[in-house]
Amino acid sequence: MKKLLAVLLAALSFGAWAQRNFDAxxxxxxxxTDSLYMxxxxxxxxxVSVGEDGIMVIDDQFAPLTPKIxxxxxxxxxxxxxxxxxxxxxxxxxxxxxNMAKEGVVIIAHNxxxxxMSALQFNEYIKRxxxxxxxxxxxxxxxxxxxxFHFNGDxxxxxxxxxxxxxxxxxxxxxxxxVLHMGDVYASTRYPNIDTxxxxxxxxxxxxxxxxxxRIDDATQVIAGHGPLSNKKELKEFRDVMDTIAKRADKLxxxxxxxxxxxxxxxxxxxxxxxxxxxxxxxxQYVESMYYDLARHQLK
Amino acid sequence: MKRLLVIVGxxxxxxxxxxxxxxxxxxxxxxxxxxxxYVxxxxxxxxxVSVGEDGVLLIDDQFAPLTAKHxxxxxxxxxxxxRFLINTHYHRDHVGGNENWGKAGVMIVAHDNVYxxxxxxxxxxxxNANIPPYPKAALPVMTYNDRVTYHINGDELxxxxxxxxxxxxxxxxxxxxxxVVHTGDVFASGRYPxxxxxxxxxxxxxVLKAIDELIPTLDDFxxxxxxxxxxxxxxxxxxxxxxxxxxxxxxxxxxxxxxTLEQVVAAKPLREYDEEWGKFRKTDSFVEMVYYGFVPYKPx
Numbered sequence: 001m002k003k004l005l006a007v008l009l010a011a012l013s014f015g016a017w018a019q020r021n022f023d024a025x026x027x028x029x030x031x032x033t034d035s036l037y038m039x040x041x042x043x044x045x046x047x048v049s050v051g052e053d054g055i056m057v058i059d060d061q062f063a064p065l066t067p068k069i070x071x072x073x074x075x076x077x078x079x080x081x082x083x084x085x086x087x088x089x090x091x092x093x094x095x096x097x098x099n100m101a102k103e104g105v106v107i108i109a110h111n112x113x114x115x116x117m118s119a120l121q122f123n124e125y126i127k128r129x130x131x132x133x134x135x136x137x138x139x140x141x142x143x144x145x146x147x148x149f150h151f152n153g154d155x156x157x158x159x160x161x162x163x164x165x166x167x168x169x170x171x172x173x174x175x176x177x178x179v180l181h182m183g184d185v186y187a188s189t190r191y192p193n194i195d196t197x198x199x200x201x202x203x204x205x206x207x208x209x210x211x212x213x214x215r216i217d218d219a220t221q222v223i224a225g226h227g228p229l230s231n232k233k234e235l236k237e238f239r240d241v242m243d244t245i246a247k248r249a250d251k252l253x254x255x256x257x258x259x260x261x262x263x264x265x266x267x268x269x270x271x272x273x274x275x276x277x278x279x280x281x282x283x284x285q286y287v288e289s290m291y292y293d294l295a296r297h298q299l300k
Numbered sequence: 301m302k303r304l305l306v307i308v309g310x311x312x313x314x315x316x317x318x319x320x321x322x323x324x325x326x327x328x329x330x331x332x333x334x335x336x337x338y339v340x341x342x343x344x345x346x347x348x349v350s351v352g353e354d355g356v357l358l359i360d361d362q363f364a365p366l367t368a369k370h371x372x373x374x375x376x377x378x379x380x381x382x383r384f385l386i387n388t389h390y391h392r393d394h395v396g397g398n399e400n401w402g403k404a405g406v407m408i409v410a411h412d413n414v415y416x417x418x419x420x421x422x423x424x425x426x427x428n429a430n431i432p433p434y435p436k437a438a439l440p441v442m443t444y445n446d447r448v449t450y451h452i453n454g455d456e457l458x459x460x461x462x463x464x465x466x467x468x469x470x471x472x473x474x475x476x477x478x479x480v481v482h483t484g485d486v487f488a489s490g491r492y493p494x495x496x497x498x499x500x501x502x503x504x505x506x507v508l509k510a511i512d513e514l515i516p517t518l519d520d521f522x523x524x525x526x527x528x529x530x531x532x533x534x535x536x537x538x539x540x541x542x543x544x545x546x547x548x549x550x551x552x553x554x555x556x557x558x559x560t561l562e563q564v565v566a567a568k569p570l571r572e573y574d575e576e577w578g579k580f581r582k583t584d585s586f587v588e589m590v591y592y593g594f595v596p597y598k599p600x
Contacts, residue, residue, distance in 0.1 A: 053441070106407060108442075114451065140354070140452060141409075146445045150415060 022064045027072040030229065032221050035152050036177045039072055041065050043092030044225050047172060047181040048073060051152030054082035057105065058172050058181045058223075060096030069096065070103070081105045083149065085158055086139060087183025087225065088166045089116045089198055091130075097137035108147070109139040110160050112168030112199065122197055157215075161185060161208035165192055165225075167199025169208065173215050180216055181223040185209065186238060188227030189277045191245075191268070191286050194293045202293045203250065206243035209235060227278065241271045249287070253294040263287045323365040328373040333523050333531055334478040336453050340373050342366050344393030345527045348473060348482040349374065352453025355383035358406075359473050359482045359525075361397030370397065382406050384450065386459050387440060388484025388527065389467045390417040391496070392431060395438065402437035409448065410440040411461050413469030424498050425599050426589060462486055462513065465506035466527075467496045472514065481518070482525040486510045489529030489536050491577055492543075492570075492586035497597055504548045504593035511541045528580070543573055547590050555594040564591050 027041040039046035043061035046069065055077055060069065073081070084101075086094045086109035094117070097107055117133040149156040154176040161169045165184040172181040184192060185208045194200045213236060216222070222230040248267035257265065263284045268275075272283040321343075328342040340347040343366065348359030356374060361367065374382060387395050387410035395418065402408055418439055422431040442448075447460035456476040461469075466485040473482040485493060486507060496502045518524065518534040525531055550569035559567070565584050568574070574583050 111449065138451065141442075141448055141450055143444060143448045144446050147448060148412065148415075148443050148445075150439060150441055150443070 020062070020064070022062060022068075025065060025068065027065070027068045029072050029076065032179050032229075033177045035154070036174060036179045037076055038223050038229060039069060041068065043095065044087070044090070044184065045181075045223050045227075047179070047223050048076065049152050049154070049156065049174065049177075050077035050079060052079075053152045054079045056083040056085070056149065056151055056156070057081065057100065058085045059087055059093040059183075060084060060100055061092060062095035063099060066096040066099035083108060083151070085109065085170070085172055086113050087172070087181065088169045089113045089121075090166070090184065090195070093184070093225070094133075094137070098134060101136050106141060107137075107139040108141045108143070108158070110168040110170050111142045111144055112166070114139045114142045116166075116168060116198060159211065161211055162204040163199050163201045164194075164204035164208040165200050166195045167201075171208075171212055173212075178217070178219055179221045179223065180212060182212060182225060182235075184225035185212075186222070186224045186230070186235060188222075188224035188230040188234060188238075189275070190227070190279045190281075191275050192225075192242075194289055196293045196296045200293070201297060202246045202290050203297075206239050206246065209239040209242070213239065238275075241275055245271065245290070249290045249294060253291065253298075259288060259291045262291050323363060326366060326369065328366070328369045330373045330377065331531060333525065334475070334480050336455070337475060337478055337480050337523075338377055339525055339531055340370060342369065344396065345388070345391070345485065346482070346525055346529075348480075348525050349377065350453050350455070350457060350475070351378040351380060352455075353380075354452035355380045357384040357386070357450060357452060357457065358382060358401070359386050360388055360394040360484075361385060361401060362393060363396035364400060367397040367400040384409065384452070386410065386471070386473055387414050388473070388482065389470045390414045390422070391467070391485065391494075392429070394485070394527070395434075399435055399438035402439070402441075407442065408438075408440045409442045409444070409459065411469040411471050412443045412445055413467070415440050415443045417467075417469065422499070424496060426498060426585075426592075426597075427494065427496065462510040463506045464502060465495075465510040466493060466502045468501050470502075470510065474517070478523075479519070479521055480523045480525065481514070483514065483527060485527030487514070487524065487526045487532075487537060487540060488580075489524075489526040489532040489540065491529055491580040492583065493527075494581070495586075495589040495593065497589050497592040498599075504544065504551075504590045506593075508541070508544050508548055511537065511544060515541065543570075543577060546570070546573075547587070548593070551587065551590045552594050555591060561588060561591050561595075
């Protein structure tokens with residue numbers, strides 16, 4: 001178990017962020033449309049909308065990266081920074097909030113993002129408490145279900161999804177730009193993390209992705225929380241994989257199988273080659289996390 | 301009927317865009333409702349004001365020519381900048397100042413349907429109104445389908461959609477800690493409200509429903525800021541509910557008997573209220589709006 005945690009710690013890069021060195025990190029900018037961009041650095045993928053109304057940013061990686069991220073944004077536009085959306089509560093997506101607030105952005109997220117940021121959280125990957133965030137980094141406006149921005153000539157819908165990665169996940173859809181930012185409900189090359197401690201749920205991924213699929217078409221550019229730019233076809237495949245492995249694991253769990261028995265049953269076997277890339281986490285470790293999730297939800 | 305419309309036109313001053321009324325004589329009265337919360341009375345809907353360390357949030361903004369006077373009144377309360385504006389609904393006596401505030405960089409937020417009606421021409425015969433689409437600066441930049449919460453000035457302010465009643469985009473704004481609620485025009489204190497019944501909009505039964513949902517959220521200490529009329533209490537809301545229920549019941553019965561509008565008006569369904577409640581809005585015009593909650597409206 002200790003070894004597992006060490007691996008997970010390294011793999012998920014949770015915790016000890018402050019001490020981490022980001023000197024070597026380079027922010028890569030990808031132009032998606034005339035007004036929409038994706039920034040990659042370290043942590044969750046960032047979405048950027050620029051135009052006559054100003055700049056909207058989706059997620060902000062880690063605090064030490066803010067200057068580099070701002071430099072990348074300024075290379076695109078000199079308009080004022082207006083809005084920052086947080087897709088969920090994790091530090092690799094909201095780490096720069098406090099810095100961005102100083103730039104004058106209004107931070108917006110789902111109710112549960114603020115709720116979790118405001119309280120002491122237990123992080124199950126590192127088995128350690130995470131202190132409440134300072135007030136200046138908290139979302140100022142929170143929503144229960146859906147908000148729509150009428151911004152830079154687009155209708156930008158931010159919608160809450162069923163609990164999956166966490167219980168405060170949102171996706172962001174640019175209707176005219178035909179771009180969707182998925183947050184960490186979707187990692188385009190690997191199984192997504194299930195943060196059960198933050199209210200996530202294995203069974204929620206397929207229903208959450210279904211909400212996204214309803215909105216997009218074959219030409220939609222899909223920004224995953226982690227991993228390369230994706231599309232509807234790949235997302236549909238991801239949805240079916242998550243649906244299949246969740247149902248298999250649920251069936252094993254309901255049949256009374258132990259964690260070890262579930263791992264040995266290899267419910268992810270036919271998907272591992274494709275969907276366990278770019279992570280030191282082994283498929284068996286992922287099945288263990290699925291088991292923990294099911295066990296916790298049974299306790300509730 | 302022509303005479304009725306003229307009367308309605310006079311009473312709902314400001315709707316007639318062609319002959320803009322003169323606001324020179326209007327004085328803005330500032331009333332402290334609670335610690336950090338004020339009401340500005342002038343001409344048009346009551347303005348709610350939240351002040352504090354995070355800046356100023358306004359609820360509604362009356363008519364455009366009054367913005368400068370509002371700014372003066374706000375400066376007398378605080379030197380913090382106005383940052384946020386919530387519109388309780390789309391009527392001109394509540395959103396008239398939007399363009400001024402939008403140009404000043406204030407973030408305007410409202411329900412989805414407020415945006416829809418402000419971006420299309422609204423012809424409302426009963427209100428003698430023909431309102432072209434608003435310029436972009438006047439439009440809400442963010443809209444919600446259900447509710448949003450502002451975490452500012454030591455309080456939680458939730459703007460939430462209520463049933464289709466005064467219009468199809470009515471919100472109330474609740475100050476959780478201060479125990480204050482701004483009801484928009486769903487509640488007019490001690491007077492007959494407007495019910496914007498044309499174009500698949502409000503209805504008297506919706507007003508009843510919205511008020512029935514409001515009352516359980518109030519206690520004896522709640523300060524209720526109505527859309528029009530003085531700052532009120534739960535008792536006043538209950539008296540209003542009784543009036544609405546009385547007129548709805550009587551008019552529904554007459555309408556179902558096939559009575560014409562003229563016959564319903566002649567039956568004086570608000571006889572015991574007229575002397576007190578009819579001071580601010582003529583009974584006949586109100587009964588007409590109630591009537592069209594039960595009979596489909598046809599422009600004459």
